[in-house]
Amino acid sequence: MFRLDQGSVVPIYRQLMAQVRQELLLGRLRPGEQLPTVKEVVDALSVNPNTVAKAYRELEHEGLVRSRQGLGTFVATSPPTAMAAARPALLASLTRWVRRARAEGLQAEEMRALLAVALEEPAAAVDDRAGGRTA
Amino acid sequence: MTTPVLDCAEMGHRYGRRGTWGLRECTLTVPAGRVVALVGPNGAGKTTLLHLAAGLLLPTEGSVKVAGAAPGRRLERIGFVAQDSPLWPRLRVDDVLGIGAHLNPRWDKDLASERIARLGIPPRARIGALSGGQRAQVALTLVLAKRAELLLLDEPLANLDPLARREFLASMFDACTRTGAAVLFSSHVVAELERICDYLVVLADGRVRLAGDIDELRRAHRVIAGPAGWSTTAAEQPTAIPDDAAREGGGGWRLISTRQVAGRTSALVRVGAELVAGPGLEAAEPTFDELVLGYLDQHHSDKEHTQQGRTAHAEAPV
Numbered sequence: 009m010f011r012l013d014q015g016s017v018v019p020i021y022r023q024l025m026a027q028v029r030q031e032l033l034l035g036r037l038r039p040g041e042q043l044p045t046v047k048e049v050v051d052a053l054s055v056n057p058n059t060v061a062k063a064y065r066e067l068e069h070e071g072l073v074r075s076r077q078g079l080g081t082f083v084a085t086s087p088p089t090a091m092a093a094a095r096p097a098l099l100a101s102l103t104r105w106v107r108r109a110r111a112e113g114l115q116a117e118e119m120r121a122l123l124a125v126a127l128e129e130p131a132a133a134v135d136d137r138a139g140g141r142t143a
Numbered sequence: 144m145t146t147p148v149l150d151c152a153e154m155g156h157r158y159g160r161r162g163t164w165g166l167r168e169c170t171l172t173v174p175a176g177r178v179v180a181l182v183g184p185n186g187a188g189k190t191t192l193l194h195l196a197a198g199l200l201l202p203t204e205g206s207v208k209v210a211g212a213a214p215g216r217r218l219e220r221i222g223f224v225a226q227d228s229p230l231w232p233r234l235r236v237d238d239v240l241g242i243g244a245h246l247n248p249r250w251d252k253d254l255a256s257e258r259i260a261r262l263g264i265p266p267r268a269r270i271g272a273l274s275g276g277q278r279a280q281v282a283l284t285l286v287l288a289k290r291a292e293l294l295l296l297d298e299p300l301a302n303l304d305p306l307a308r309r310e311f312l313a314s315m316f317d318a319c320t321r322t323g324a325a326v327l328f329s330s331h332v333v334a335e336l337e338r339i340c341d342y343l344v345v346l347a348d349g350r351v352r353l354a355g356d357i358d359e360l361r362r363a364h365r366v367i368a369g370p371a372g373w374s375t376t377a378a379e380q381p382t383a384i385p386d387d388a389a390r391e392g393g394g395g396w397r398l399i400s401t402r403q404v405a406g407r408t409s410a411l412v413r414v415g416a417e418l419v420a421g422p423g424l425e426a427a428e429p430t431f432d433e434l435v436l437g438y439l440d441q442h443h444s445d446k447e448h449t450q451q452g453r454t455a456h457a458e459a460p461v
Contacts, residue, residue, distance in 0.1 A: 012338060017430050019358050020338055047320065054312045056178050057320045058341045062358075 009036075009044065012053055020055060024063035032072065032083065043073060043081040146211045148293050148325040149173040149196055153205035155349075156191050165191035166349045168205070173325050173342070175292070178315075180340035181329040182435055187346040189329035190226070193295045196327060197223040209293055219248060222286025226297040228279045232271030236264055236281055240288070247289040255288035262310065276307030283311060287318055294318065296328035300335070312339065337431035345438045352438045361428050364399075364437075368409045369424040374401050400440035411437030 010027055012020060031037040044052075049060045064081050067073045075081045109119050126132060155167040166188040173179055181189045194200040195207050198214030198221065209217040230239055236259060244250045259266055264277050273281065279299065286294055294315070300308055318324045330336060336343075343360060345353040353360065367374075399411040411429060429437065 014335070014337060015430055015432055017428060019361060019431075021358065047317070050316045050320075051313050053338065054309050054316075055338045056341050057316050058176065058178065059338070 010049060010053060012055065021059050021063040021066065024049075024060060025067055028063070028067055028072065037083050039083050039085045041083045043083070045080050145175070147172045147174050148177075148210060149327065150208045150211075151192075151196070151205070152207075154195060154202045154207050155204040156195055156200050157203040164203075164349050165200075166195065166346075169351050170205075171344065171351070171354060173293075173327060175323040175325055176319050177325045177342050178319060178340045179325070179327045179342040179344060180336045181327065181344050181346060182333060182336065182439075183331070183346035183352075184439065185331060186348075188349040189331075189346055190297055191349070192346070193223070193297050193327065193329060196293070197221055197295050199223070219289070220292040221295065222289055222291030222293070223295040224279075224282045224286060224297065224299060227275075227302070228282035230270045230278060230282060233269060235267050235269055236273075237266040239270065239281060239285070240266075243285045243288060249290045251288045251290055255284055258284045258287070258314070275302040276304060276311075279303055279307065279311060280314075283314060287314060290322060292322070292324050294324055294326045294328075296326065298330060299328050300330060300332070333432055333435050336435075343435070345435060347439065347441075352441065353434075357431065361431070361434060363413060364429050364434055365396075365412055365414050365426045366409055366429045366433050366437075367412055367424050367426045368404075368407055371403065371406055371408050373408050373424065374398060374410045400437050402440060411440075 009031060010024055012023060016023065018026070028037065028043065037043070043064065046057050046060045046064065049055065050057045064073065064075065068075055068081070072084055073081050074084050106119060109122075114122075149171065150173075151169050151171040154169045154171075155164060157164045169188075169192060171179075171192075181192060183189055191200065195202055196209065196214060198209075198218060207214060210220055214221060234242075240255045240259070243255065244252055256266075259281070262277070262280050264273065264280065270278060270281065279302070283296075283299070296315075299311065299315075303311060315326060319326060328340075337357070341357060343353065343355065343357050344351060355363075397413045399413060401408055401410040403409075411433060
C-alpha cells in the first residue's frame with residue numbers, strides 16, 4: 009500500500025504516515041484492520057526498519073493505530089472523530105471543485121499539480137511541519 | 144543507558160609518523176539497531192573510520208570502543224566487509240562458509256546454508272566464477288552468520304544491480320531488527336541513502352562535517368532561496384555565530400553553503416528554534432540530497448578559498 013517519493017521535501021516516515029491517513033480517509037483501511045508488518049514494508053520498499061517503526065509509532069501517538077505486542081499494528085477501533093466527521097463534507101466540496109475544474113478544461117494531471125501547490129501553500133500549513141515549502 | 148555498539152571519542156589516525164591524517168577528531172556514538180551512512184568524496188576518511196572501528200588500524204589520537212572495549216578484543220562481534228568483498232577466488236562457496244564456521248564461535252550454520260540456497264548461489268561454485276553481486280552476498284552471509292553486532296561495510300552497494308541491491312538490503316535490515324545489529328556503511332553515492340540510513344555522517348578531508356539522526360538534521364536546517372547574491376552581504380556575520388548557538392535554539396543561524404540556481408541564490412543554513420526569512424526570501428526544510436550536498440559544497444568552497452568559487456554543483460538538484 010505504500011509508495012515512496014525519494015528526494016521529496018517530506019521525510020520518508022512522514023510520507024508513510026500520510027499514506028496511512030489517506031487510506032483511512034478513503035475507507036480502504038477500516039477500524040481493527042491490520043497494517044502491513046514492519047518487515048513486509050521493509051521488504052517491499054527496501055526501506056530502513058527504524059523509519060517504518062517510527063512512522064507507526066507516531067501514528068499510534070496520534071491515536072490512529074494501536075500496536076499489539078507480538079501481533080502487529082492495527083487501525084484503532086475508534087479513530088479520532090475529527091477525521092471521520094470531516095470526511096463526507098470535505099469530499100463533497102472537493103467533488104464540487106473537481107467538477108468546476110473539469111468544466112474549465114483541466115485534466116486530472118493539472119488538478120493534482122494544483123492540489124500539490126495548495127498543500128505546500130504556507131497558509132495551508134497548520135500542523136504539517138513539512139508544509140510551507142515554496143522553493 | 145546501555146553501552147553503545149560503537150563509541151568513538153576524538154578519534155584520529157595518522158598514516159606513518161610524519162604522514163597525513165586519514166581522520167581527525169571523530170566523535171561518534173552508534174547505539175544498537177542503527178543504520179549509519181558515511182558519506183563523503185574519495186579520500187574523505189570513510190575507509191579509515193571503518194578500519195579503525197574494525198580494529199584494522201589503531202587510533203593515533205582519541206579512542207574507539209566496540210561494545211565497551213577495544214575493537215581488537217571484540218572481533219567476534221564485528222563483521223567487516225571490505226570494498227568489492229574480497230574473498231579467495233579459488234575457494235568454493237561452501238569452503239568459505241566452512242572456514243567461517245571454523246573461525247567463529249557463534250557461527251549460525253543454518254543461517255549460512257539457507258541464505259546461500261535461497262539466493263540460488265551454487266555451493267560448489269568457485270568464488271572467482273561468481274558475479275559481483277553474488278560475491279557481495281557471500282561476504283554478507285559470512286558476517287551475518289557470525290552474528291556480528293556491528294556490521295562495517297565499505298561501499299556495499301557499489302557494483303550491485305537493483306535486484307541484488309534489494310536482496311542485500313533486505314538481509315541487512317533483517318539483521319538489524321532480528322538481532323539488533325548496528326550497521327555502519329560508506330557510500331559516495333547520495334541517491335537511495337535516504338531510505339537506507341537513519342543516521343548520517345558527512346566526512347570531508349578527514350573530518351566529520353555533520354553527524355546526527357537524519358530527521359533531526361533536516362529539522363535543524365533550511366534552504367533559503369532569494370535574489371542572486373542575497374547571502375553575500377550577510378555571509379560574514381552568520382558564520383561568526385558559534386555552532387552551539389544554532390544548535391541550542393538561540394535563534395541564530397549559520398551559513399553552510401550557497402549555490403546559484405536559475406539566477407537565484409539558494410543557501411543551506413543551520414537554524415535555531417524558528418527562523419523568519421526576511422522579505423523576498425523563501426525558507427524550506429532541505430531534502431536529504433540538499434542537506435548532504437550542502438555540506439559537501441561547504442567543504443568544496445572552503446578548499447577554493449574564494450567567494451566566487453560557489454557556483455552550482457554539478458549534481459545540484461534543481
